[in-house]
Amino acid sequence: MTRMHAITPAFLLELASVERSQTSRVTHRLQADGETIRIGCGDVTLVVPNRATRYELVTLMRAAGLQVARPAETDYPPKTAGPPAHQRWCQLLHDMHCYSRELNFIAPGLTYSSVEVDGPEVRVVLACGPRTLTHTVNLERGEPRAAVPVDMAYAYLRSGIRAPLPARHGV
Numbered sequence: 001m002t003r004m005h006a007i008t009p010a011f012l013l014e015l016a017s018v019e020r021s022q023t024s025r026v027t028h029r030l031q032a033d034g035e036t037i038r039i040g041c042g043d044v045t046l047v048v049p050n051r052a053t054r055y056e057l058v059t060l061m062r063a064a065g066l067q068v069a070r071p072a073e074t075d076y077p078p079k080t081a082g083p084p085a086h087q088r089w090c091q092l093l094h095d096m097h098c099y100s101r102e103l104n105f106i107a108p109g110l111t112y113s114s115v116e117v118d119g120p121e122v123r124v125v126l127a128c129g130p131r132t133l134t135h136t137v138n139l140e141r142g143e144p145r146a147a148v149p150v151d152m153a154y155a156y157l158r159s160g161i162r163a164p165l166p167a168r169h170g171v
Contacts, residue, residue, distance in 0.1 A: 006111035009100035
């Protein structure tokens, strides 16, 4: 049995709900590691289940000494009172959840392996089997684009990296 190394869309939605209730970004790095996610929060790194709920995330963050507000109760609309870059971060996390089906339709098997904020940019590492591609999103430039994950999937296809062929059963 192989270990899953993907950040699930459901996890991204739960994290977006946590981030949305904050006045500034709490997390700056997500890294899939089997059934867990390593979350960078300033100087603190949390290891949380990939299926953690927004309430479990807040509990774990508070236990690590982070000052975080209660998570947003609803999933939509993804609005926050923070600065524009924080609003775009929340929107990106939310869109990565919402457009996960389109991502997989365009490039079957493509998943999110890691997400890292570096200044005004977010680097999203997409993976399909052993093949990866890094896609960069700017959080401070202009209005956020709609459906960024769709752009990521097409960038993956344009890169020439091909997904491994699915196993054929019964042949």
